[in-house]
Amino acid sequence: MLRTPLLAAARSPRARTLVEQFPPTRAMVRRFVAGDYLDQAVSVTAELVGSGRRISLDHLGEDTVDAAQAAATAAAYEELLGALAETGLAGSAEVSVKLSAVGQSLARDGEKVALDNARRICEAAAAAGTTVTLDMEDHTTTDSTLAVARELRADFPWLGVVLQAYLHRTEADCADLATAGSRVRLCKGAYQEPASVAYQAKAEVDRAYARCLRTLMRGDGYPMVASHDPRLIRIAGQLAEWTGRKPESFEYQMLYGIRPEEQQRLVDTGATLRVYLPYGAEWYGYFMRRLAERPANLAFFLRALATR
Numbered sequence: 001m002l003r004t005p006l007l008a009a010a011r012s013p014r015a016r017t018l019v020e021q022f023p024p025t026r027a028m029v030r031r032f033v034a035g036d037y038l039d040q041a042v043s044v045t046a047e048l049v050g051s052g053r054r055i056s057l058d059h060l061g062e063d064t065v066d067a068a069q070a071a072a073t074a075a076a077y078e079e080l081l082g083a084l085a086e087t088g089l090a091g092s093a094e095v096s097v098k099l100s101a102v103g104q105s106l107a108r109d110g111e112k113v114a115l116d117n118a119r120r121i122c123e124a125a126a127a128a129g130t131t132v133t134l135d136m137e138d139h140t141t142t143d144s145t146l147a148v149a150r151e152l153r154a155d156f157p158w159l160g161v162v163l164q165a166y167l168h169r170t171e172a173d174c175a176d177l178a179t180a181g182s183r184v185r186l187c188k189g190a191y192q193e194p195a196s197v198a199y200q201a202k203a204e205v206d207r208a209y210a211r212c213l214r215t216l217m218r219g220d221g222y223p224m225v226a227s228h229d230p231r232l233i234r235i236a237g238q239l240a241e242w243t244g245r246k247p248e249s250f251e252y253q254m255l256y257g258i259r260p261e262e263q264q265r266l267v268d269t270g271a272t273l274r275v276y277l278p279y280g281a282e283w284y285g286y287f288m289r290r291l292a293e294r295p296a297n298l299a300f301f302l303r304a305l306a307t308r
């Protein structure tokens with residue numbers, strides 16, 4: 001019930017001003033975001049790597065309004081990848097990129113600007129000795145993101161891409177991408193989507209996720225199981241067993257700050273576990289999507305408001 005208004009607020013400049021100026025927001029944001037700055041991201045990465053986790057770092061930025069801002073985001077990723085190489089963390093930490101942050105939504109040549117900037121980031125990742133995964137945003141961008149991914153994979157075959165199980169199209173996309181060398185991060189999907197393109201009921205999304213996962217696990221690619229859902233994590237383990245996958249031929253992925261004990265439990269079983277770790281000053285959209293996923297997060301936030 002609260003998901004729709006929260007996701008609408010994620011796109012509202014007025015709500016953004018209100019939430020950003022509310023002092024307790026900061027403490028809550030720090031549960032999900034490493035910090036505003038690169039050195040904070042590197043230090044949280046080092047700490048998590050020390051506990052056996054792998055990392056995918058996201059430099060937060062959405063709604064890029066001009067080419068200069070898109071280029072600045074690409075430069076921030078280059079700096080991040082340089083820092084990962086310098087600190088010896090590139091073997092355990094990759095980066096995740098939202099194409100909207102590097103220009104995809106610009107009215108003029110958006111896809112081309114995003115492709116050029118993403119290419120810069122892939123080149124920096126190759127130099128650092130790590131990989132890149134493209135995040136997936138709302139359904140109007142899916143074709144464009146997959147087209148950019150196809151083009152980049154010609155030069156960077158290790159490039160990963162996110163697919164969202166709630167979209168009706170995704171089972172077919174999983175079948176297309178379950179090929180040798182491909183890396184697919186399967187998530188449920190975090191945006192407000194119409195019934196014409198996406199399953200609406202949680203049970204339907206969960207069933208679609210399990211079907212997509214089966215396709216990926218049976219295929220020849222590298223499945224990345226991005227979910228905190230205990231049932232789906234169990235199913236992933238069973239599918240891996242039935243398809244004869246070893247711990248290094250697929251991985252579990254979770255968001256920073258969510259179910260940390262389960263993250264550690266998976267690491268302790270010998271599984272590969274990667275944490276998606278965002279950092280940067282543009283945390284608003286990311287934070288609101290995390291609130292929308294779980295009413296308890298919102299309750300916590302509202303309690304802080306009431307006790308002020």
Ligand code: FDA
Nearest residue numbers: 135136187188189190226227228229253254255276290293
């Ligand atoms: P579900 O929402 O059913 O949650 C299962 C359980 O996990 C909950 O009962 C709770 O215990 C815990 N949990 C889940 N969310 C929580 C939260 N916010 N706070 C506290 N506890 C929570 N989406 C997208 O559209 N595009 C993308 O590119 C990505 N990328 C991405 C990368 C990675 C590594 C992950 C893990 C997720 C994404 N997502 C995403 C987000 C994804 O689509 C989805 O919204 C969330 O992962 C929540 O879905 P679950 O599969 O965890 O199940």
